[in-house]
Amino acid sequence: MCLGVPAQIKKIIDADNQIALVDLSGVSREINIACVLNKDYQAQDLIDKWVLVHVGFALSIVDEEEAQKTLKILAEIGELSAAIEDIKQGSK
Amino acid sequence: MKYVDEFRDPKQAKKILKEIEILCLEIELSEDRPIQIMEVCGGHTHSIFRYGLNQLLPKKLDFVHGPGCPVCVLPRSVVDNCISIANNKDVIFTTFGDAMRVPGSKQSLLDLKAEGADIRMVYSPLDALTIAKNNPEKRVVFFGLGFETTMPSTALSIMQAKKIEVNNFYLFCNHITIIPTIKAVLDSPGMRIDGFLGPGHVSLIIGTKPYDFIADEYHKPLVAAGFEPLDILQSVWMILKQLKNGEAKIENQYKRLVLDDGNASALDPISEVFELRDFFEWRGLGSINHSGVKINNKYRDFDAEVEFKLKEVTVTDPDVCQCGEVLKGILKPWECKVFGKECTPEIPLGALMVSTEGACSAHYSYGQNIDLINKK
Amino acid sequence: MNKKYNGKKITMAHGSGGKSSSDLIKDIFVDTFNNDYLSTMEDQARFDMPKGQLALTTDSFVVSPLFFKGGDIGKLAITGTVNDLAMSGAKPLYLTCGLILEEGFPIETLDQIIKSMQKTAEEADVKIVCGDTKVVEKGSADQIFINTAGVGVIEGDVSIHSNNAQVGDKIIVNGFIGDHGATIMQHRAELAISADISSDCQVLNHLVQKTLNLPGAIHAMRDATRGGVATVLNEIAQDSKVSILVQEDSLPIRIPTRGVCEILGLDPLYLANEGTLVCVVDKEYVDQVLKIMQQTKEGENACIIGEVFDSPKGVVALNTLFGGTKIIDKLVGDQFPRIC
Numbered sequence: 001m002c003l004g005v006p007a008q009i010k011k012i013i014d015a016d017n018q019i020a021l022v023d024l025s026g027v028s029r030e031i032n033i034a035c036v037l038n039k040d041y042q043a044q045d046l047i048d049k050w051v052l053v054h055v056g057f058a059l060s061i062v063d064e065e066e067a068q069k070t071l072k073i074l075a076e077i078g079e080l081s082a083a084i085e086d087i088k089q090g091s092k
Numbered sequence: 093m094k095y096v097d098e099f100r101d102p103k104q105a106k107k108i109l110k111e112i113e114i115l116c117l118e119i120e121l122s123e124d125r126p127i128q129i130m131e132v133c134g135g136h137t138h139s140i141f142r143y144g145l146n147q148l149l150p151k152k153l154d155f156v157h158g159p160g161c162p163v164c165v166l167p168r169s170v171v172d173n174c175i176s177i178a179n180n181k182d183v184i185f186t187t188f189g190d191a192m193r194v195p196g197s198k199q200s201l202l203d204l205k206a207e208g209a210d211i212r213m214v215y216s217p218l219d220a221l222t223i224a225k226n227n228p229e230k231r232v233v234f235f236g237l238g239f240e241t242t243m244p245s246t247a248l249s250i251m252q253a254k255k256i257e258v259n260n261f262y263l264f265c266n267h268i269t270i271i272p273t274i275k276a277v278l279d280s281p282g283m284r285i286d287g288f289l290g291p292g293h294v295s296l297i298i299g300t301k302p303y304d305f306i307a308d309e310y311h312k313p314l315v316a317a318g319f320e321p322l323d324i325l326q327s328v329w330m331i332l333k334q335l336k337n338g339e340a341k342i343e344n345q346y347k348r349l350v351l352d353d354g355n356a357s358a359l360d361p362i363s364e365v366f367e368l369r370d371f372f373e374w375r376g377l378g379s380i381n382h383s384g385v386k387i388n389n390k391y392r393d394f395d396a397e398v399e400f401k402l403k404e405v406t407v408t409d410p411d412v413c414q415c416g417e418v419l420k421g422i423l424k425p426w427e428c429k430v431f432g433k434e435c436t437p438e439i440p441l442g443a444l445m446v447s448t449e450g451a452c453s454a455h456y457s458y459g460q461n462i463d464l465i466n467k468k
Numbered sequence: 469m470n471k472k473y474n475g476k477k478i479t480m481a482h483g484s485g486g487k488s489s490s491d492l493i494k495d496i497f498v499d500t501f502n503n504d505y506l507s508t509m510e511d512q513a514r515f516d517m518p519k520g521q522l523a524l525t526t527d528s529f530v531v532s533p534l535f536f537k538g539g540d541i542g543k544l545a546i547t548g549t550v551n552d553l554a555m556s557g558a559k560p561l562y563l564t565c566g567l568i569l570e571e572g573f574p575i576e577t578l579d580q581i582i583k584s585m586q587k588t589a590e591e592a593d594v595k596i597v598c599g600d601t602k603v604v605e606k607g608s609a610d611q612i613f614i615n616t617a618g619v620g621v622i623e624g625d626v627s628i629h630s631n632n633a634q635v636g637d638k639i640i641v642n643g644f645i646g647d648h649g650a651t652i653m654q655h656r657a658e659l660a661i662s663a664d665i666s667s668d669c670q671v672l673n674h675l676v677q678k679t680l681n682l683p684g685a686i687h688a689m690r691d692a693t694r695g696g697v698a699t700v701l702n703e704i705a706q707d708s709k710v711s712i713l714v715q716e717d718s719l720p721i722r723i724p725t726r727g728v729c730e731i732l733g734l735d736p737l738y739l740a741n742e743g744t745l746v747c748v749v750d751k752e753y754v755d756q757v758l759k760i761m762q763q764t765k766e767g768e769n770a771c772i773i774g775e776v777f778d779s780p781k782g783v784v785a786l787n788t789l790f791g792g793t794k795i796i797d798k799l800v801g802d803q804f805p806r807i808c
Contacts, residue, residue, distance in 0.1 A: 002135050002241035002293035003733045003807050004319070006095040017252070025093050025727030027654075027663040032218060035244050035358040050095060052296065052349055053731075055188070055807055056216025057245040059358060060296045060349045062095055067348035071098055074322055077108050077329060093723075093730070102790050134808045144792015162808055189804025202801070215659045215732065215805055223658070238807065321790055437800060447808075457797050 004054040006062055009033070015043045022053060032057045095348070099320030100143075108325045109148055115332040116152045121286075126154040128284055128421045129331055132274060133239075133291035134161030134447070135319050141454055143321040149328070156421035157444075157451035159273055159377055160291055162238045163190045164443045164450045167375045170266050171196030177233055177264060177400050178209045184227060186220035187235040189213045194446055217249040217263075224253070224261035233262045233396050240362070241293040243267050243385070247361035250387070250394045264396035265387050268372055270294050271302050272383040278310050282422045287331035289324065290316035292346040297362075299354030303342045311340040318346040365391050376415030376443035413442035418451055425455040432456060470495045473575040480571055483603030496579055497565070497599055500586045505562070505597035513597035515562060518621050523558035525549055526617040533655050534581065534611060538647075538666030539742065541614060542584035547671050547742055549618040550592040551691040554673035555745065557628045557680055558620030560592060565599040566615035571606045581612065592671040594618070626680055632687040633708035633748040639774040640747050640757060642675060642767040643668065644720045645697050649739025650728040659805065661731060663724040670743030675766040682760070685753035691745045698737040698784065698796045700746045701774075706782040708748075714774035714786045714796065732805035737786075737796060739803070748776060 007024035018034045020043070036051055036058045037043065051058035119127060131137055137157045140146050146155055159165050171194050178185035178201065185201070192202045192213065205211040210230075214220050217234050224232035236246040246263055253261040270291060277283060290303060295316040306314050313334040317327035327345040334341055344350055365387060372384030387395040396402070412430050417423040425431055425444065435441035437453045444452035473495070481488040498506055505513040529545045539547075546563065553560040565585065569578065589596055596616075648667040653659060672691065679686055688708065690700040705712045721729075721736050729736050743766065749757045754772065761767030784796040 002133065002238065002291070004135075004241070004293045005730045006093075008094075024731060026665075026724035027661055027727035027731060029215075029661045029731070031216075032245070032248060034248050034361070035355060038357050052293070054241055054293060055245045056218050057248065059241065059244065059293070060355055063348045067095060067098075070323075070326070070345070070348060074104050074108070074326055077111055077326065079107075093726070096730070100789060105790050138808075141794055142788070143790045144786075144788045144794045145790065146792075148790060148792045188807045190806045190808050192804055193801065212658055213804055215661070219658050219660060242807065457795060 002054055004052045004059065006050050007053045008048060008050050009046045009058070011047065012043045018043070020046065020058070022051070022058070024053070029056070035059050036061050096320060099318065099322040101322065104322055105148075105325055108322070108329055112153070112325065112329050112332060113150045115329065115336055116150045119332065119335050125284070126152050127286050127332070127335065128154050128156050129287050129289060129328060130156040130158045130277070130285045130421060131289040132158040132160040132270065133289070133294065134164070135291070135293065136289055136317065136324060137161065137451075137454075139319050139321060139324055145321060145324060153328070156285060157454070158277065159374065159419050160239065160270070161447055161450060162268065163194055163447040165268070165374045165376060166191065166194050166237065166266070167373045168196050169373065171200065172198070173402050174201060174235055174264065175199060175204050176402070177396060178204055178211055180231070180400070182229070182231055183210065184223055184230045184232045185209065185211045185235065186214045186223060186232060187211065188237070190447070191235055191237060195440060217246045218252070221249050221253055221258060221261055224258050228260055231260050231262060231399070233264055235266070236263050237266045239268055239270050239291065239294045240297045243362045243366065244297065244358040247365040250365050250391055251361060253394060254391065259393070262394055262396040262399050263387060265366070265385065267366070267385050269383055269385065270298070272380050273377075274306065276377060276380045276383070277420055278306065278312070280416070280420045282420065284421045285312065286335060287312055288314040289327050289331070290314045292316055292318045292323070292350060295344075295346065295350045295354070297354055297358045300342050300344050300350065300352050307340045307342050313340050313343070315343045315345050316350050318349070376413070376419055378416070410441050415442040415444050418444055425452040428452070469576065469579040473579070476575045478569045478571060478573040478575060478578065478603055480603055480605070483569070483601060489601070493601065496575070496582055500582050501589075501596040502586075503595045503597065505595060506599070513562065515597065517561070517619070518623070520621040520623040523553050523556045523620045523622055524617070525552040526615060527552060529614045529616075530610065531652070532610060534577070536655050536667055537651050539669035540581060540584050541612065542581035543588045543669055544742055545614040545616045546585050546588035546592060546594070547669050548693065549616040550594060550671045550673050551743070551745070553618050553620040554676045555628070555689045555691055556622055557626035557676065557686070558622045559677060560594045560618055560620040560673050562597045563589065563594055563616050563618040565596050567599070567601045568609050568613040569601065569603045570609045570611050571603055573611055578612065588671065592673055625683070628686050628689050630688050630690060630704050631707040633704050633710050633712075633776050634687055634750070635710060635776055635778045636751045637687055637748045637776040638751055638754045638772050639701070639712060639714065639776070640749050640754070640761070640770060641692070641697065641720065641773055642672070642745050642761055643769040644722045644725065645692065645741060645744055646721060646725045646729070646736035646739035648742045649696065650725040652740070653728055653732060653734070659732065661728065663728055665722065665724045665728070668741050668743040670766055672743060672745055672766055675761060675764050676745070678760050678764065679757050682753050682756055685750050685757050686747050687750060688748040689745055692741045694740050695799060696736070696738040696740055697744070697746055698735070699798055701784045701796065702798045704746070704748060705784050709781045711777040711780050711782075712774055712784045713777055714784065716786055716788050718771060718773050720769055720771055733807065734803050734805065738799055
């Protein structure tokens, strides 16, 4: 289950009640950010961060570096295939 | 859309699919059957159908749609309880849209709404709390369902209600937990799952460590997976690589969101508000020990079970249903005795025919024509 | 609007047939709709019809909220009926206006809705020639319900039918899909989302008339209202006993509409439209029809989204971005926001 979408935190609406405004493709909505606050992140640190939103709650901050790493691995899986293909083509 | 479109690139998919095909040929199974990968989560099932991944993958690879669709596994008795709550004249019953059509013994919430009950679909439990604030003369009940992913949101809504002293807000808690559920699948006789796509959004709450027993004790691979098509394909590729090498490890494909230890800020409210139930009754799978949570004593004033004095009634599935076997990958949907006969999407008997993401419903709608179209 | 109605509400007297009724009809309806057919105040409108086949349709409008970005219930009541006529190739001519009003409905709001109907009727070049008003007790209806019926005439040998799609035909839509449904979703207070999207609510008869200059080009046509593009394609595939294959990468969907769908778990193919048509075009004429459409305001984003095949009959399928295929079925009920 669990429909979740990445959205960007635009501003903090109510720091006491942990409410922020997020934007996803021009759609905005107020969400609760309690689950992404911890000793490293205070509300104001979250501005412009991307978070995963599920039923009106930010559940996790998107790790940009890890996202890039995953994309790199994905690209490499492809390259391997292409290389094998090239060898096959070459041997014909 | 950032973090979405990059993971939907068809060109990348083609290359990974080729790799998957090669891997499938290299894997030897002891029996003559396809490699079976269970996607535990209904969200994965949805992506698989939405992008048509099931047809792109080699014939030698089958997805088994697991029990992670909270709509599919809602027992009829729970729907009956929802109906008895919503029938109170002073109640506004709020729910995610998913639960509206699930049949109880006699009717669904949608049927009851048609009779005039005040039933409202909301996007978030916080919206239900707002309704409670705005309607102090009503009792506002939120129907909480779903796995660990959704638990922090309902827990935090209750904590917020307590903090701002909204005393007319109640949670009908039917949250379920993932680990006992996977364990029940693994323990079932005749189970034929070779590896698991781990539920990515549950994992970002609980982390990947709770899955360790699957590798250690059952020697099956699990990869915590994201929900975009490339996430799923990469995860399938990772599982297949393990199978090829004879390994069984817990891996994490969804590192951009999932930490091995999970999210403490999300786990705290869960343990603040909820406690484990002794058992929870599932549609299709029967009763599973410790597979659900309820509201603890500290927050009992917000517990709809207490407020409405609900009794635990068990309404078992019809005997003819073979949902359990299908869920465990023992039977294919069309091999069930009642598939397409007594059990159809319009009048579902069993769990898997209820939601459009249910394995049987999907096969009923798509199965008969898809091969013809693929020939084009 | 006559000042005497400022701040006033509809009462049961306005539906009684007495003086209040006739004043309201004259001050609000006759003055606004302002045409010779209506001003006679007979029990029926009388008119001559041009030569050709008659097309007749009726539709009722119960939208909530009454006013939304890009339109209102009054505009919708005209576009809905005009477009239903236009889809046969008919030139819409005359409309009726039946109202059911809830006691207590503000007369100023009614006036606003009636003015919007008239403005849209002018855009469509049709006249509202007769009407009826009933008032029901508070709670018996939700503010205002509108029914409009319309007649038009199909000139020449135009033959557009939902059972007329031929193998090889192309499927064209005139613009972005799902905007109306996404707009209504963001007006639903309990979902609390906001986005820069407006309803596509618009009359399509002028656009259709222009395409009729290519005789025989259009085989089938429907406006994709409730149930969206997916439902219309299913109707055409079933009626014509053909298969329709849609290309996902060619579907025109605005970014915020996509955003609404991602958040709420909806499929834009099933979202309602109020100014979007699906037409099945002879492959010989496809480029010409597209060009004609793209030169109009209503069709500037027109594009090809799919093709008609022989079998499996009655089935609509989608080629996904990934080259996978999925069946686009009819919905069992409405689409609900989902979490799973």
